[in-house]
Amino acid sequence: MGQDTQAPPHRASKRKAWTYAPETAPPFKDLFAGGERRKAAVKYWIKQNLENANDIFMYFALKLLPARACSDFGANLARYATPRWHKGALRRATATLLALRPEASDAELAQLLDAYADSQGRQMSEYSVVERLAHDKRRLRFEGTEGLAAATADGPTIFISTHTANWEVMWCCLIDMGIKLTLNYAPPRQRSRHWIVNRVRTGAGLDILKPGRSAVRPALRLLEDGGNLLVFCDEGFNGQIRGPFLGMEPHLSGNLGLVARLARKTGARICLVYIVRDGGTRFTLHAEAPFHLPEGDSSEANLIEDVKLLNSKIEPIIRAYPEQWYFVDNALPPR
Template sequence: MVEEKSPSRASAPKRKAWTYAPPEAPPLSAFWAGGDQRKAFLRYWVHQNIDNVIDLFFYFSFKLLPARACSALGGWMGRFSVPRFHVSAQKRAAANLRHIKPDLTDTELQALLERYADSQGRQMAEYSVVPRLAKSHVRMLGIEQLVETCRQGPVIFIGPHVSNWEVLWHCLLDLGLAVTMNYDPPKRRSRHYIVNRLRKGAGLGILKPGRSFVRPALRILEQGGNLLMFCDEGFNGQIRAPFFNQKPHLEGNYAVIARMARKTNALIYPLYIVREGGAEFTLHVLEPFRLPPESEQIGGLLDDVALLNAVIEPMVLAHPEQWYFIDNRMPDQSS
């Protein structure tokens, strides 16, 4: 097998930047205009708000429950609803689990699919009780030097969306660290409100999504601060990272992290959180590292991307049923 040469740093394509703009509320005049404008008005103010009201009802209602009961109820809802109302997503999850673990028996696959549905349901319900979960339901491993290390210079925390990542960042705040994160805003306005209410209320720094986050993120690192970035991505319903034996590319957070780390000499701190059962978690904090000198690279930025993928992908492979994007399409799948 002949190894392909990686493109040089100069020839590697750059990440496509985008600017986030929140959806605009159609004015009342759109209703009277009729046609597509009326449909847009009704979609925004009526149809979407039905889902928004349901989301907010469950969010505030679940806050009244004990944390374990809230998580368990979410798990039941996931196990009930996914096989019945999200059949396509479950089929994609099954295909991806087969792709990731080709030696699975049918019995093992069904067990993973049930845990996948359970994990998806629990994660959604647990937005109501994240602070309580982080305080009393997490075992932390590898945190002995974490706070002291973060005092010595800029840090970029990296990790995947496994189990409940909202609990992960809350644990960092509970350790006394100041952390800022970028994010991909949920499409539903209610869920956007919920995640912002949770994150800002806890003291997590939030950067605007899209190209506008880069300069503020660099300023935080240049001032010795801590940035949290999740490296796995599902873009337009398709898995963009980890690569899972696909050709590395620069169209994701790996490339952004590598560029910022090199520009600021930031320490990269890998970590991830897994669900050990029910509402119990373990936070794994791994050994931090810096990117190797550019003089040791052949493929330039693509080498950095491949290195970061080699850190993140095993975290996902170890717990694919808890991975949020497991029901997205693999890059070589069209539907």
């Protein structure tokens, strides 16, 4: 569940559980070995650690800037770097944007691609100032959130959301409203970025489940005990989009299917929340009224109808704000 993983082939029947295993460090002595052992050790202990050191240095250095300047730095860097050093991502983003906005002119597509780079850069640099952004209510507008904490206080709630704008600001705002949240996620590949996101999340009061299949039972117990679970229902898995469906055949292999199963098993209500960027470091946090799935059992036919319903909540957000979508530079699955 979460940010950066790859889907198995889409099938309606069973969800293929994903088991998370952190990268195993090769023995340090392999630096002095030969062949593939040395290559693996050099990659892990030297190349990756230089990248890790740079990430952590930038994370703490950007904390010294005002929030707006920090965000602007990421935007400017991404707009410069993307067409020069991330051409593969730019090609995939172009293909996805054209699929979502086939009527776009060349000029409109260029604007969307510039906004895509801007959004990606801001989101990454803003990890240094997430709490400052979330706590500064001058930067935030709220739509549909009045009474949200009270409406989700009695009994389990699954909050569903999207990776748009800066979703870290979104959950931080929900915690500020008095809503206790638990998140399951897919870790970033880089060890440094995994450390950074966990530091930001736990430091702001977000509870985190272990990644992958090991989170399913704890998530089920959490809901059975009346807790609140946050699940992002848009997904990129090893560079391929698997949610929302975007014209694909409905399937149960992603987080939409997971939410449907958990809600059916526990009777949890479902609440859509998402955030969009109004420009720079200004955001609007949206929430819809909580709802329950229609009466029925957990048969495959009902679950397919459930994911169609959930997809109808998620997909319009992605289509409305594709340039702010984190996974827009993932590939659309073959039709």
